[in-house]
Amino acid sequence: MKLMVPKAWAGLPYFDKLKGLQGVPVINIHIWFDRKLTTVDHLLFSRSPLLSVYADMSTTCREYADPNRSMLELVFAPAHEWIGKSDEDIMEATMKELERLFPTEIAADGSKAAVRKYSIVKTPLSVYTASTGRQAYRPTQRSPISNFYLAGDYTFQRYLASMEGAIFSGKLVTEAIVEDVNLGKRPETLKKIAEGEKPAALAAA
Ligand SMILES: Cc1cc2nc3c(=O)[nH]c(=O)nc-3n(C[C@H](O)[C@H](O)[C@H](O)COP(=O)(O)OP(=O)(O)OC[C@H]3O[C@@H](n4cnc5c(N)ncnc54)[C@H](O)[C@@H]3O)c2cc1C
Incomplete structure (x- = not known):
């Protein structure tokens, strides 16, 4: 919206105060595994410093339902330091985190559950930063x-x-x-x- 405000409106306080809202970068990661992960069956807000929330879509979402193979969808945030990195680097960091979160089922070197394919979606300006005082803007x-x-x-x-x-x-x-x-x-x-x-x-x- 900030980018689209016409010049003639830009000086109005109503539109001007949008400058007080800053979007945060977020990365979404989708990973298809060759087997069913058994230690997650719902949406999780995670203790991981990189993967803030994730779900096994093969269990939680009808469109991705699969009794034999998991598809994890993960939110990678905060992503300031990662948004400019390559998909390969992001995937490598994700797999290291997943090894910590699923020690019995996932190994970063792929020796346990194997990744069939993955997709990384970067959103450079996602929701605004919820810092103190933002409501006024x-x-x-x-x-x-x-x-x-x-x-x-x-x-x-x-x-x-x-x-x-x-x-x-x-x-x-x-x-x-x-x-x-x-x-x-x-x-x-x-x-x-x-x-x-x-x-x-x-x-x-
Ligand atoms: C990775 C990620 C994870 C999230 N997780 C959660 C969660 O777990 N729980 C939760 O409550 N919220 C979550 N959110 C936030 C939530 O998704 C958003 O707050 C919500 O979707 C915003 O809805 P909206 O209708 O305001 O905007 P949007 O859903 O962003 O809709 C805006 C629409 O406008 C379209 N558009 C943009 N520019 C134009 C244009 N010029 N012309 C025409 N169309 C245009 C866009 O394509 C988009 O479809 C998450 C967000 C992200 C990115």
Whole structure:
């Protein structure tokens, strides 16, 4: 959003304060193994300094279900020092960590569970850094532009940037639009959308 604010709006305090939010880099790692790992069967928030949260998708997610072979999905964070490194370096560090987390099943040299394939997804600007005082920099869903509203995890609401926060912001933005339409503050187009009419772009789809 910070990158997309039009020049004409950039000086407005509402958009200017977005500068107080900084995205953190995150790396997502997906690893397909040749056998079923038996020591994890749910989502884990991990004690590992590199792999903050992971799950065996072959057990926890219907789309990846496999009774015989595990697929681990792991969040590699904080990733500041790693985001610029090669996939091979990241994978090597991950396997060393996995050896610690799964001592009986995984060896970094591949002598236990073998990796069938892997995929590394880098997100250089992920959720904003949740440091002290950030709440003051989150924009409300209602902007000073009459037909422009914001939703998203980073917008002002009671949760941190998260799936819950993103959904809650969607609820708040809907309330703001309906409220504005009812008070007659917003343009005719929004009124029609609030009353159930599809926007032209959606109607054409
Ligand atoms: C690796 C990782 C792990 C996470 N783990 C968790 C977790 O365990 N629990 C949790 O609650 N949260 C987690 N989060 C955070 C959570 O995913 C986000 O807070 C949430 O998805 C944000 O939702 P959103 O709708 O605000 O934004 P997004 O989901 O980022 O949606 C924004 C959408 O806009 C699209 N877009 C961007 N620019 C444009 C453009 N110019 N034109 C059109 N479309 C555009 C993007 O492609 C994207 O689809 C995690 C995030 C990451 C990266």
